Amino acid sequence: MKLSKIFYAFLMVFILSAGLAQALPIKTQTLGPYPGKNQAGEKLHRWVVLEPQENQSVLFLVVDEFLNKGQESLPQVIAHREIIPHANSAELHEKIKFYSHFVDGQQFMDASLSARTISERPIPGKPLWVPVKNSWSAQDEADYSAWVSSTVTVDFVYGSSLSVDCADWAMLVRWVYARDHRLPMANSLAGSGQLFGHFSSNAEWDQLPSDPDWRKDQRFQAAMAYLLNSTFTHSLWHDLYPVVINRNYVRPGTIFLFLRPDNGHTQTIKSLDVNYDLCGNSDCFVTYWSTEPASQDAVASIIREPDTFGGMGNVYSGFLGWRWPRVNAHGQWELTPATAMPGYSTMQYYPPGVPSIENPQDPNTPMDQDRENAYFYWLYSLLGMHSYRALL
Numbered sequence: 001m002k003l004s005k006i007f008y009a010f011l012m013v014f015i016l017s018a019g020l021a022q023a024l025p026i027k028t029q030t031l032g033p034y035p036g037k038n039q040a041g042e043k044l045h046r047w048v049v050l051e052p053q054e055n056q057s058v059l060f061l062v063v064d065e066f067l068n069k070g071q072e073s074l075p076q077v078i079a080h081r082e083i084i085p086h087a088n089s090a091e092l093h094e095k096i097k098f099y100s101h102f103v104d105g106q107q108f109m110d111a112s113l114s115a116r117t118i119s120e121r122p123i124p125g126k127p128l129w130v131p132v133k134n135s136w137s138a139q140d141e142a143d144y145s146a147w148v149s150s151t152v153t154v155d156f157v158y159g160s161s162l163s164v165d166c167a168d169w170a171m172l173v174r175w176v177y178a179r180d181h182r183l184p185m186a187n188s189l190a191g192s193g194q195l196f197g198h199f200s201s202n203a204e205w206d207q208l209p210s211d212p213d214w215r216k217d218q219r220f221q222a223a224m225a226y227l228l229n230s231t232f233t234h235s236l237w238h239d240l241y242p243v244v245i246n247r248n249y250v251r252p253g254t255i256f257l258f259l260r261p262d263n264g265h266t267q268t269i270k271s272l273d274v275n276y277d278l279c280g281n282s283d284c285f286v287t288y289w290s291t292e293p294a295s296q297d298a299v300a301s302i303i304r305e306p307d308t309f310g311g312m313g314n315v316y317s318g319f320l321g322w323r324w325p326r327v328n329a330h331g332q333w334e335l336t337p338a339t340a341m342p343g344y345s346t347m348q349y350y351p352p353g354v355p356s357i358e359n360p361q362d363p364n365t366p367m368d369q370d371r372e373n374a375y376f377y378w379l380y381s382l383l384g385m386h387s388y389r390a391l392l
Contacts, residue, residue: 028052028234028261030191031100033064046079047191048099050092051232052263053165056085057092061099062191062230074124074202075194078230125201128223131184136324138342141253144177149252149271154288154300159215161225167236167266168228169290170255174322175224176214184325186333187227190235196227197325197333233257233264240320241338244345245382247272250319256287256303258317265289269319270300272385283385318348351378 032047044063051058060081080099084092152173157164164172171187178185178198186197201223208218215221237259243249256267267287285303321343323335338344354374380386 028259028264029096030234031096032062032191034100045192048096049190050096051190051234056083058083058232059092059095059099060190060229062189064192064194074200074226075196076189076192076230081229125203125206127199128201128220129179129182129198131198132182134184135326135336136183136322140181140183141321143181144174145251145253147177147253148173148268152268152270152288154297156288157290161218161221162228164228164290165232166289166291167231167233167264169288170266170268171228171231171236172224173268175227179214179220184333186239186325186335187231188235188238188335189227189230190232191230193235193238195325195333195335196230199333202226233266234259236266237264237316239323239335241323241341241344242318242346242348243321243343245319245348245379247383249321249343250383255320255322256285256318257320260316267301267303272383283380315349348379351375354378 029050030047031049033045034047036044036046046064047062049060049062051060058081061079062076063079064076082095084095156173157169162168162172175185177183184198186195186199188194189196205219205222208222210219211217236255237257240255240257243254250269250272252269252271254269256269258265267289270286270288272285273283286300287303288300291297321341323338323341325333326336328334354371
């Protein structure tokens with residue numbers, strides 16, 4: 001997980017060229033950037049992104065043309081996207097090798113890739129909305145939490161044209177709230193890592209009808225379809241930050257996310273209180289999330305797996321807050337650095353009084369029962385929750 005993208009890309013190319021692709025495990029991968037040119041001879045970079053899901057993987061090819069364009073333009077184009085069953089792993093790795101060796105725009109076209117070609121640049125449009133201020137505040141976060149607690153239900157997506165998975169569901173809820181309250185919003189795109197935000201748009205979307213109800217707002221939904229097709233749990237991780245463990249920061253609307261080499265999962269906390277349907281007469285973490293493949297259905301569940309908690313050894317997980325968009329000194333939108341966000345803390349990864357483990361960065365390290373008991377007692381006590389064993 002800590003290998004640099006450059007080293008990892010060279011490693012993958014070496015393995016693939018050695019003819020060992022069939023033996024490779026199916027893991028989350030972002031390969032690139034690979035340099036090239038479009039038909040006009042202008043420079044571009046591209047990435048090959050692989051997102052494993054339960055029984056299949058989504059492979060997509062991202063292209064970013066390095067032109068003098070402002071943030072109002074779409075940051076990248078998905079030149080190709082396909083779903084491949086895990087049973088066809090040999091085909092999957094051959095496709096990764098194939099797409100990694102293009103050198104220019106003509107080869108993209110010769111391969112008859114779906115979607116728009118990379119020479120057909122989207123024309124910038126109007127911002128999706130103009131925010132009433134340049135950042136969120138602690139009160140905005142409190143209001144967002146109250147809205148998630150009181151308003152958001154498992155049928156949140158019903159009535160729209162969108163289908164979502166777990167990361168999509170979390171992002172869509174946040175984007176809808178930001179849209180309705182005219183707050184700034186932005187997420188990093190898989191591949192290029194560039195921001196897509198309220199400031200981005202497309203002239204084609206501007207021709208679509210808008211509506212105060214987001215489920216009837218075709219322009220907004222077109223923007224969301226672009227965003228959700230270009231992001232997943234591993235890219236969302238970069239837009240979040242670990243929070244201190246207390247009720248001011250671990251509350252409805254907080255994200256619980258974990259990453260593993262071959263998968264990941266994003267959940268939005270709905271409540272931390274008694275839920276008779278899910279955990280009886282006990283406090284528990286009730287979360288909402290959607291399924292894979294993407295659909296309009298959402299699931300209400302409780303967090304169960306001990307190895308997904310940061311304090312249990314997986315440093316690629318945890319209770320996470322949203323990094324706020326802000327305008328930098330150059331007049332460009334960016335995400336506030338994690339360490340500058342209110343409530344930033346790594347305490348959940350190194351809980352006091354909980355025995356350490358030999359390799360805290362290995363999410364597969366087995367946990368003994370004493371350590372589980374100590375960790376969950378610490379966690380539930382800080383949050384004022386009772387019957388912590390109901391979690392297990």
